[in-house]
Amino acid sequence: MKARHKRMMFIVLGLVSVTAIAALVLNALQSNINHFFSPTEVVANEAPKDRTFRLGGLVETGSVKREDDGLTVHFNVTDNAEVVTVKYTGILPDLFSEGEGVVAQGKLSPRGVFEAEEVLAKHDETYMPPEVADALAKAAAQGTAQ
Amino acid sequence: MNLFKYSAPSIFYPLAGRLATGFAVAAVLLLVIGLYMSFFVAPTDYKQGEGYRIMFIHVPAAWMSMLIYVVMAGWAAAGMIWRTRLSSMMASALAPTGAMFTFITLWTGALWGKPMWGAWWVWDARLTSELILLFLYIGYMALESAIDDPRRAARACGLLALVGVINVPIIYYSVQWWNTLHQGASIKMSESGGIETSMTDIMLWTLLIMTFACWCYTIAVTLTRVRNTILERESKTVWVKEMVQREEK
Numbered sequence: 001m002k003a004r005h006k007r008m009m010f011i012v013l014g015l016v017s018v019t020a021i022a023a024l025v026l027n028a029l030q031s032n033i034n035h036f037f038s039p040t041e042v043v044a045n046e047a048p049k050d051r052t053f054r055l056g057g058l059v060e061t062g063s064v065k066r067e068d069d070g071l072t073v074h075f076n077v078t079d080n081a082e083v084v085t086v087k088y089t090g091i092l093p094d095l096f097s098e099g100e101g102v103v104a105q106g107k108l109s110p111r112g113v114f115e116a117e118e119v120l121a122k123h124d125e126t127y128m129p130p131e132v133a134d135a136l137a138k139a140a141a142q143g144t145a146q
Numbered sequence: 147m148n149l150f151k152y153s154a155p156s157i158f159y160p161l162a163g164r165l166a167t168g169f170a171v172a173a174v175l176l177l178v179i180g181l182y183m184s185f186f187v188a189p190t191d192y193k194q195g196e197g198y199r200i201m202f203i204h205v206p207a208a209w210m211s212m213l214i215y216v217v218m219a220g221w222a223a224a225g226m227i228w229r230t231r232l233s234s235m236m237a238s239a240l241a242p243t244g245a246m247f248t249f250i251t252l253w254t255g256a257l258w259g260k261p262m263w264g265a266w267w268v269w270d271a272r273l274t275s276e277l278i279l280l281f282l283y284i285g286y287m288a289l290e291s292a293i294d295d296p297r298r299a300a301r302a303c304g305l306l307a308l309v310g311v312i313n314v315p316i317i318y319y320s321v322q323w324w325n326t327l328h329q330g331a332s333i334k335m336s337e338s339g340g341i342e343t344s345m346t347d348i349m350l351w352t353l354l355i356m357t358f359a360c361w362c363y364t365i366a367v368t369l370t371r372v373r374n375t376i377l378e379r380e381s382k383t384v385w386v387k388e389m390v391q392r393e394e395k
Contacts, residue, residue, distance in 0.1 A: 008227045015308065022312045026323075034325045035270035056325055093264030095193065103327050120263045123194070125332040127201075127345035133192030 036103050039082040047108065055084060055114050056103040056122065064098055077102060077114070088116040095121035153230040155376045156385040162369040169366035176359035183352040200258045206357040207250040210364060211279060212314045214244035218286075219311040222304035231379070232372075234300035237307060238290055239371035243364050245283035251276060263327060271320035272328035275313060282310040296379060 026033065036056030037047040047053050060076035060083060067074075072089045075098075086104050096102060101122030106115045128136075152158050184202035191198040218240040225233030255273070256266045267273065286303055293299035321330045333343045333350070343350050380386050 004227055011223050011226060011308065015311070018309055018312050022316070026316070030324075033271050033323075035268070035327050036325050038325070056327075093262065095262050096264075118264075120265050120268065120327060122327055123262055123329050125329045125344050127191050127194075127198060127332065127349055129189035129346060130192040131189075132346065 038079045039077055039084045040079055042084050042108070043082040049108065052105060052107050052117070054103055054105045055086065056101070059096070059098050059100055059102050061098045077104065084114050086114045086116050088119050090119070092119055093121040095123055153232045155232060155380055158232055159373055159376050162373050166366045166369040166373070169362045173359055173362035173366055176355055176362060180352060180356040180359050183355060188349050188352045189346065194262060197258065197261055200254050202352055202356050204251060204254040204258065205353055206360045207247045207254065208276070209357060210360045211244060211248040211251050211276070212317055214240050214247065214364060215279060215282070215314055216311060218244060219307045222307040225300055226304050234304065235372050235375045236368070238303065239368045239375060241283055241286050243367055245280060245287065247360070248276065248280040248283060252280065268327050270326040270328055271324045272317065272326045275317040275320055278313055279317060282313060
């Protein structure tokens, strides 16, 4: 075996072992790397009880209610399987709306309401001009009407 | 044709000069077209309005930050295997440009994140791993300048580059492996092997032109940097002296 081939083999072996180490570490940290918990995980008691965590999902359509002070909002976060109610006092980001993704940071109250200190909008990877979005919405409306 | 011929600095130097000029011209042309399309041709987004246009610099910069690291690690590996002087010069010439693109990615991302998400920065897997990439580039450059002997510097830096390359797939797949605030990829390989996108064609083309502009820029700048390194390291050799004499006449 030539010296050059030996060096090549050392590099390949090194990369394989580094990959294996990284895979094991990341696998062990799996739950800590997740940025948020889904409503299903919260309902299944997989989210932490006494400390703050993040809850992520879609804002349930028709669930957003404002209190009279104009700042406190209640809404439901869903992953189309389970639902968690969120209470938040403060200004919501521009992209926050019903049916859109959201990530809220806060604590679960004893009554099971998620009291958020911070609400971030989660954007999806779809980009299109407004005319196309309108056309799609119309087509969907016609589709359901028929 | 023997490609190894070009690993000799004396033959590579004039070739790199011609290539650098060509790629610099291409970079300027593509950048002008790409920026015009980014601002005036690409349509407004239905949800984000005009703010989404920052992706035309953010996404190419993010791709470049990962691609440059992989290429850098490739040159570092080649330098270790074949012990060619040029390979480690190529690797170290790529590092500053890679660091610059990583910084642009993080910076434009923060500017977009504040109005869209409601936060400049969150510690999710995508953002954090991209920040680690910036530290890898900075560490690479710091390590190189800390060791005086170019050969020892190349070995130490090569090792760092190779170990760090594991971070690149982590960045790319972070949005699939974990729940992140950062959105998933808009352009990806479909299971049948084609390419799927969730944006209109004109947006895709703008993005691709901007990416090619970044490629050409990177090649031009890297080759220019390599030429400077060659002159510096080979300043005592006969071919450099002869070239300088020719140019002084």
